[in-house]
Amino acid sequence: MHTHKKILYTYEKIEKDSEGYLKRTKDWNTILAEEIAKKENINLSSDHWKIIIFIRKFYFKFNITPSMRMLIKSIKQEIGESKSNSIYLFKLFPKGPAKQASKIAGIPKPVKCL
Secondary structure (H helix, E strand, O other), rough: OOHHHHHHHHHOOOOOHHHHHHHHHOOOHHHHHHHHHHOOOOOOOOHHHHHHHHHHHHHHHHHHOHHHHHHHHHHHHOOHHHHOOOHHHHHHHOOHHHHHHHHOOOOOOOOOOO
């Protein structure tokens, strides 16, 4: 069984690009997501996790990281109107919902970022 310290050490060893996005999506796990979020000054709540899991599913279904517009439209359809506005999403991910949620979700940076 891995200790938390060992996992943190592993995080530092995982390949990331110059902005901290994982180079291999298969390296991602929930503990790693918590570590990335900490580095982004975010304490993950259940609302954060809904978006993170949603964005990962989107990426693996369509093979593209959603832009802010795609994210809002898809969340509205899947999760609901109240969670799909940019004000709500920016409260969760202040540095840009598509950009920051993608980083925490372990998927590539969206091509078009706000």
